[in-house]
Amino acid sequence: MSYILRRVFRAILLSLAVSALCFLFTEMAPGSFFDEMRLNPQISPETILALRSSYGLDQPLAVRYARWVKAALHADLGYSIAYNMPVRPLLWSRAKNTLLLTISALALTWLISVPLGVWAANRRGGLVDKAVALGSSFVISVPELVIAVALLALVVRWRILPVGGMMSADSDAFSTLAKVQDLARHLALPVLILALCEMAIIVRHVRASVLEVLGATYVQAARGLGVSQGRLLFRHVLPVAANPAISLLGFSLAGLLSGSLIVEVVCGWPGLGPLILEATLSRDLYLVIGGIMFSALFMIGGNLVADIMLMAVDPRIRKEGADAR
Amino acid sequence: MPTHSPTYSSMGGSSESLLRVTGLCKRYTRGSLWRKRVAVAAVISADLEISRGQTLALVGESGSGKSTVARCVARIERPDAGQILMQGTDIAQLAVAALLPFRCRMQMVFQDAVTSMNPRFSALEVIEEPMRIRRETTDDRRDRARALMIEVGLSPDWMHRSISNFSGGQRQRIALARALTMRPQLLVLDEALTGLDVSTQAQIANLLIDLQAAHQLTYLLISHDLALVARLADLIGVMAEGRIVEAGPAQQIVSDPKHPATKKLLASAEAAAAKLTRITGASL
Amino acid sequence: MVGPRDLLRIRDLAVTYSADEAVPIRAVDGVSLEICAEEIVGILGESGCGKSTLAGALLQLLAPRAKCEGEILFRGRDLLNLSAAELRSLRGRDIALIPQDPALSLNPLMTAGSLIGEVLRAHLRLGAGQRRERVMELLREVGFDRPEQIYSAYPHQLSGGQRQRIAIAQAVACRPALLVADEPTSKLDATLQSDVVELLSEIRQQHGTTILIISHDPAFFAGFADRIAVMYAGRIVEVGKSVEILGRPLHPYTQALMRIATSSVVSGARADVRLPAIAGESPNPGSILEGCRFEPRCAERMQVCSQRYPQAFLPEPTRPVNCFKYGE
Numbered sequence: 001m002s003y004i005l006r007r008v009f010r011a012i013l014l015s016l017a018v019s020a021l022c023f024l025f026t027e028m029a030p031g032s033f034f035d036e037m038r039l040n041p042q043i044s045p046e047t048i049l050a051l052r053s054s055y056g057l058d059q060p061l062a063v064r065y066a067r068w069v070k071a072a073l074h075a076d077l078g079y080s081i082a083y084n085m086p087v088r089p090l091l092w093s094r095a096k097n098t099l100l101l102t103i104s105a106l107a108l109t110w111l112i113s114v115p116l117g118v119w120a121a122n123r124r125g126g127l128v129d130k131a132v133a134l135g136s137s138f139v140i141s142v143p144e145l146v147i148a149v150a151l152l153a154l155v156v157r158w159r160i161l162p163v164g165g166m167m168s169a170d171s172d173a174f175s176t177l178a179k180v181q182d183l184a185r186h187l188a189l190p191v192l193i194l195a196l197c198e199m200a201i202i203v204r205h206v207r208a209s210v211l212e213v214l215g216a217t218y219v220q221a222a223r224g225l226g227v228s229q230g231r232l233l234f235r236h237v238l239p240v241a242a243n244p245a246i247s248l249l250g251f252s253l254a255g256l257l258s259g260s261l262i263v264e265v266v267c268g269w270p271g272l273g274p275l276i277l278e279a280t281l282s283r284d285l286y287l288v289i290g291g292i293m294f295s296a297l298f299m300i301g302g303n304l305v306a307d308i309m310l311m312a313v314d315p316r317i318r319k320e321g322a323d324a325r
Numbered sequence: 326m327p328t329h330s331p332t333y334s335s336m337g338g339s340s341e342s343l344l345r346v347t348g349l350c351k352r353y354t355r356g357s358l359w360r361k362r363v364a365v366a367a368v369i370s371a372d373l374e375i376s377r378g379q380t381l382a383l384v385g386e387s388g389s390g391k392s393t394v395a396r397c398v399a400r401i402e403r404p405d406a407g408q409i410l411m412q413g414t415d416i417a418q419l420a421v422a423a424l425l426p427f428r429c430r431m432q433m434v435f436q437d438a439v440t441s442m443n444p445r446f447s448a449l450e451v452i453e454e455p456m457r458i459r460r461e462t463t464d465d466r467r468d469r470a471r472a473l474m475i476e477v478g479l480s481p482d483w484m485h486r487s488i489s490n491f492s493g494g495q496r497q498r499i500a501l502a503r504a505l506t507m508r509p510q511l512l513v514l515d516e517a518l519t520g521l522d523v524s525t526q527a528q529i530a531n532l533l534i535d536l537q538a539a540h541q542l543t544y545l546l547i548s549h550d551l552a553l554v555a556r557l558a559d560l561i562g563v564m565a566e567g568r569i570v571e572a573g574p575a576q577q578i579v580s581d582p583k584h585p586a587t588k589k590l591l592a593s594a595e596a597a598a599a600k601l602t603r604i605t606g607a608s609l
Numbered sequence: 610m611v612g613p614r615d616l617l618r619i620r621d622l623a624v625t626y627s628a629d630e631a632v633p634i635r636a637v638d639g640v641s642l643e644i645c646a647e648e649i650v651g652i653l654g655e656s657g658c659g660k661s662t663l664a665g666a667l668l669q670l671l672a673p674r675a676k677c678e679g680e681i682l683f684r685g686r687d688l689l690n691l692s693a694a695e696l697r698s699l700r701g702r703d704i705a706l707i708p709q710d711p712a713l714s715l716n717p718l719m720t721a722g723s724l725i726g727e728v729l730r731a732h733l734r735l736g737a738g739q740r741r742e743r744v745m746e747l748l749r750e751v752g753f754d755r756p757e758q759i760y761s762a763y764p765h766q767l768s769g770g771q772r773q774r775i776a777i778a779q780a781v782a783c784r785p786a787l788l789v790a791d792e793p794t795s796k797l798d799a800t801l802q803s804d805v806v807e808l809l810s811e812i813r814q815q816h817g818t819t820i821l822i823i824s825h826d827p828a829f830f831a832g833f834a835d836r837i838a839v840m841y842a843g844r845i846v847e848v849g850k851s852v853e854i855l856g857r858p859l860h861p862y863t864q865a866l867m868r869i870a871t872s873s874v875v876s877g878a879r880a881d882v883r884l885p886a887i888a889g890e891s892p893n894p895g896s897i898l899e900g901c902r903f904e905p906r907c908a909e910r911m912q913v914c915s916q917r918y919p920q921a922f923l924p925e926p927t928r929p930v931n932c933f934k935y936g937e
Contacts, residue, residue, distance in 0.1 A: 225780070228697060231731070240718055314718065511796060522656050549799055597828045600831035606856065
């Protein structure tokens with residue numbers, strides 16, 4: 001328990017640090033939202049100043065940061081200048097879409113990678129192992145963007161799936177079941193792209209991890225005592241091999257959340273990525289900071305989940321936590 | 326429980342004191358900012374003294390703290406309290422930079438030659454590593470490595486063979502050669518003879534004896550095997566639960582043990598010996 | 610000594626590792642040995658002599674690139690010709706291995722109870738409750754006073770001696786006819802050696818288990834093994850009753866080993882410090898030697914020793930020795 005509390009505390013500290021850095025960097029970035037306005041001779045400098053102060057942009061950095069933190073604790077993340085609405089609801093609606101996408105992709109990735117990796121390691125040098133090695137090398141060496149665009153082109157040409165957005169234009173008229181189906185069909189392509197790229201990496205790690213454990217003395221000893229290969233793999237090998245895999249899961253989750261930007265943009269999926277991109281380009285300060293914080297929180301959360309899972313799986317870590325008391 | 330300090334004076338010798346440890350203490354703490362610090366005392370208090378050319382053996386069961394003492398003396402770990410006087414200078418709390426001149430004077434040899442050396446390195450690379458750090462020239466290094474290999478009983482033709490191709494005993498020889506590059510005065514042998522075959526152990530033990538005679542080396546030998554140590558050591562210190570519970574000249578400890586821990590160690594050694602003598606009828 | 614009570618008969622076993630180098634390595638080079646039921650037979654040899662490979666070959670647990678030739682007859686069946694399924698059912702149930710290093714041979718994420726339970730699961734049909742009962746019994750048998758505590762302990766919470774006893778419990782769980790122990794005390798403190806020896810003796814006493822025990826230390830076998838086979842460089846060079854091998858060794862290698870073993874006793878005089886070590890190293894497994902393998906290090910070598918390999922001579926009945934001292 002103390003282990004978890006320590007991790008949570010660390011997570012909070014980390015979030016604060018990220019928010020501070022975030023603030024600092026966006027401040028250091030050249031330009032502000034009002035630069036374009038300034039170039040417009042029709043808008044007087046006084047108007048701009050007034051606008052700026054109404055958004056609180058004329059205060060010194062530290063004050064602004066303090067105010068922001070205070071507001072954030074009340075779940076108020078500021079105001080988006082471009083969209084002219086509060087940041088939080090805007091972010092949250094998009095974040096939900098990204099979460100849906102990423103979690104589906106994560107589930108697909110791991111559901112396929114783990115059995116595949118185990119199979120490849122179990123029959124080392126066999127057909128599946130070679131296919132996995134070749135396939136993953138290929139996917140890793142091709143940039144995600146290229147894969148995304150290629151698959152997009154295929155899908156469009158063959159009209160397999162709808163492309164763009166989350167739902168079809170006339171989806172309001174659908175029954176619930178039809179709505180779900182429609183969502184699924186729109187989700188398929190981005191999930192496929194994300195999962196494919198992630199799988200290539202994960203399956204190699206799983207394979208390597210399983211191979212390493214398969215060679216361990218205690219596995220040989222168990223085999224020597226007559227434990228069948230199947231039982232050996234799932235009861236003796238996997239739990240130990242899971243350890244590095246779980247850390248990877250945390251990174252995987254975290255990475256997917258922030259790395260889905262390209263896929264979202266290419267497939268037109270209305271997620272967090274495109275929003276942050278836009279906001280950064282237009283220097284929409286609070287939206288940018290809010291967006292980055294969301295992203296960071298997902299990442300930290302992902303790692304926290306991984307830590308907790310690790311503790312549940314590995315008794316040595318539980319002991320370490322207990323000993324520290 | 327009073328601690329005992331094996332000193333050379335009980336041997337009647339009058340050579341200089343090379344190493345003198347007083348009140349050594351090392352705790353391992355677990356915990357952090359907001360958790361209560363719990364200390365596990367590996368070494369509660371240890372005193373010992375070795376003169377130049379002598380061998381002092383620290384024996385005890387696993388967990389008695391003897392390896393920790395060795396590591397503190399070699400300053401691989403920093404003791405929490407106590408003095409370690411190396412020829413008069415206290416090195417217990419010296420900073421890393423100040424320790425450098427002392428590092429040459431004492432070297433450590435570990436038990437598991439397999440894990441204390443990079444298996445991909447060649448014998449030459451392993452032996453010359455300390456010389457590289459001191460930036461000696463390539464030729465000097467090679468010549469010295471060659472000489473050392475001969476001295477420890479290895480053929481210099483094997484210089485470029487990788488460590489993984491050497492046997493356990495051969496690796497220990499390489500470890501000794503590496504330790505000797507810096508012409509140390511003190512060698513800390515942390516279970517360096519443990520885990521070797523009976524025949525290999527005998528060879529390495531003889532090598533240690535020869536090297537000691539040739540270079541006036543001083544040994545701090547750590548082991549759990551009292552029988553082996555009784556032959557090689559001048560002084561023995563018995564450790565149990567973080568303290569030295571009995572100490573003195575080797576012959577005395579072995580013929581007249583007082584502390585239960587010593588008696589236990591001796592009993593198992595003698596039991597093994599008794600079984601053999603019953604069969605072989607060898608008189609001792 | 611071939612008889613109806615033979616449990617294990619090894620005939621001309623050779624294990625070759627065909628590595629990447631041109632010269633294949635013969636780790637075991639023509640070993641023949643018979644073991645009767647309820648015997649304790651020791652294999653004495655230094656590291657590299659092939660004794661661990663021999664143990665591995667019995668249960669076919671060697672690396673895939675190891676090729677075995679010859680015959681290993683266990684209760685009449687040739688172990689080298691069994692299918693994978695037959696081998697799996699044999700391992701742990703008829704023949705069980707006690708590994709060398711207890712720190713490495715127990716799965717770190719499994720409790721002692723599950724570790725022993727796994728062996729039972731693999732071979733016996735027992736309900737969960739029965740399995741637990743049996744595990745407790747086994748824990749008591751190997752010397753744990755509080756089996757309930759140990760049952761749910763993980764390996765990292767146990768000492769080296771305790772771990773070794775768990776490994777022994779695993780090995781005897783299904784009451785195998787043959788136990789093979791590969792240097793069971795070399796990684797433990799010297800004080801624990803007698804405990805393990807006692808435990809194994811008791812197991813033989815109570816259950817009639819045959820034990821094949823491997824060690825590099827002659828003292829280990831004293832008062833424990835019935836017979837000893839001495840191995841050197843992949844071959845057996847001497848076999849005989851334990852008291853005779855240790856008390857009156859005939860082969861020069863065994864004699865040299867015994868000189869070291871008897872000298873390392875506690876009350877040895879300090880004046881004569883150097884141990885009577887054997888000069889030189891045991892031969893590289895990859896090297897091919899014509900004559901006797903021990904010849905380069907032998908104090909009593911003769912011309913013929915480097916020319917031909919000495920066959921088994923019988924200076925006394927039931928004491929074969931592969932040395933030209935005893936014949937031509």
